[in-house]
Amino acid sequence: MVNVHCLNNIASCGLDLFTADYNTESSYEDANVVLVRSAKMHDLDLSNNLVAIARAGAGVNNIPLESCAEAGVVVFNTPGANANAVKEQVLATMLLASRDLIGGNKWVEDNKDDADIAKSTEKAKKAFAGREIAGKKLGVIGLGAIGQLVANAAISLGMEVYGYDPYLSVAAALNLSREVKHVIDVNEIYKECNYITVHVPALDSTKGMIGKEAFELMQDGTVIINCARDVLVDEDVIGDYLKSGRVKCYVTDFPNPKTANMEGALCFPHLGASSAEAEDNCAIMAVNEVRDFIENGNIKNSVNYPACNLGVCATESRVAVCHKNVPAVISKITSAMGGANVNIESMANASRGEYAYSLLDLDKQPDTSIITELASIDGVIKVRVVK
Ligand SMILES: NC(=O)C1=CN([C@@H]2O[C@H](COP(=O)(O)OP(=O)(O)OC[C@H]3O[C@@H](n4cnc5c(N)ncnc54)[C@H](O)[C@@H]3O)[C@@H](O)[C@H]2O)C=CC1
Numbered sequence: 001m002v003n004v005h006c007l008n009n010i011a012s013c014g015l016d017l018f019t020a021d022y023n024t025e026s027s028y029e030d031a032n033v034v035l036v037r038s039a040k041m042h043d044l045d046l047s048n049n050l051v052a053i054a055r056a057g058a059g060v061n062n063i064p065l066e067s068c069a070e071a072g073v074v075v076f077n078t079p080g081a082n083a084n085a086v087k088e089q090v091l092a093t094m095l096l097a098s099r100d101l102i103g104g105n106k107w108v109e110d111n112k113d114d115a116d117i118a119k120s121t122e123k124a125k126k127a128f129a130g131r132e133i134a135g136k137k138l139g140v141i142g143l144g145a146i147g148q149l150v151a152n153a154a155i156s157l158g159m160e161v162y163g164y165d166p167y168l169s170v171a172a173a174l175n176l177s178r179e180v181k182h183v184i185d186v187n188e189i190y191k192e193c194n195y196i197t198v199h200v201p202a203l204d205s206t207k208g209m210i211g212k213e214a215f216e217l218m219q220d221g222t223v224i225i226n227c228a229r230d231v232l233v234d235e236d237v238i239g240d241y242l243k244s245g246r247v248k249c250y251v252t253d254f255p256n257p258k259t260a261n262m263e264g265a266l267c268f269p270h271l272g273a274s275s276a277e278a279e280d281n282c283a284i285m286a287v288n289e290v291r292d293f294i295e296n297g298n299i300k301n302s303v304n305y306p307a308c309n310l311g312v313c314a315t316e317s318r319v320a321v322c323h324k325n326v327p328a329v330i331s332k333i334t335s336a337m338g339g340a341n342v343n344i345e346s347m348a349n350a351s352r353g354e355y356a357y358s359l360l361d362l363d364k365q366p367d368t369s370i371i372t373e374l375a376s377i378d379g380v381i382k383v384r385v386v387k
């Protein structure tokens, strides 16, 4: 039985994909697999039973990736599975920041008992007039799963789109409209664009990336949309730029006591991925990744271990080894197998930074003594008999 613990609600259409070999009611302490959305895991212990964490979503800043790698816990996410939901939220907020639909709606609420509301509407409406987004310039920072969808949709809505992503993948580049102006200096976006939307992960290198220097380059009336993570924007200084009018509106999906009380900030309670479709897509992708890892040892879409795939095991046994990416580990693993007269029928190995992963298909079931021997090799982190 494989014990699964859900730290957040995970859509049932995903959980339903687990077979009777999985117990989805496990406690965190007993879990072999953890499914999570935004719950913070940095202060949680990683038990020896734990082999995988699947983030049903994109951002993994709530998970201690390095400690997990060190403990042989493979962390997965679900790239692109909630991107359309975020794209739609960005488009909606761009419109809300341009036309005062929220103010207008509030006016109707406040005047709902006025018998003459139909007449007073025509007088009141000028207070809520706005601007159109067509013809305006949108800067998209980060052209991954979400950024590319936002950029392409904005082109369709008649905007002039600038895109910036120094690490743009080939797949993302192929999906991007040719009409998107790809800039290599992000300052061009800060200087030129009326709307700026950010879609990069929260990393040490991206924290505070939209700060004083960026605000100083912007035009008056710039709209900034942050449906990525609060730490990307320097929220200690943005209030000053909202007051001066340099920034017209700061849309954030990550309210905190500062922004929730900030005039000119339009805050939402982390709704970007909260669509039924996104929740289903993420749950299905997460469970499929976990099942392939548990049942076959294959790794796809990990954020702390390399991709590695040997398909479905056709031999007597398969062993998976999480190890350090250092010399001689693989030769010691293969020698241990040879010494026990176990033949390696096929093998896959891949590395990612300091960590590596090996899958070995064997002609017979290895004794527990061989597994103990593998686990004691210097540099080996975790050994799992998959089959
Ligand atoms: N509000 C919400 O509910 C959601 C928020 N997010 C946030 O959005 C972020 C992006 O999500 P995806 O597009 O799915 O991820 P992704 O991994 O597909 O794209 C991120 C892109 O950022 C680029 N990038 C990294 N550093 C950069 C830098 N310094 N400057 C410019 N580009 C840089 C990468 O090359 C990559 O193309 C997530 O990491 C997460 O924090 C994601 C989903 C839902």
Ligand SMILES: O=C(O)C(=O)COP(=O)(O)O
Pocket: 037, 038, 056, 057, 058, 059, 060, 082, 270, 272, 273, 274
């Ligand atoms: O996927 C992401 O990065 C998100 O921010 C979505 O978070 P959630 O799954 O809605 O808690």
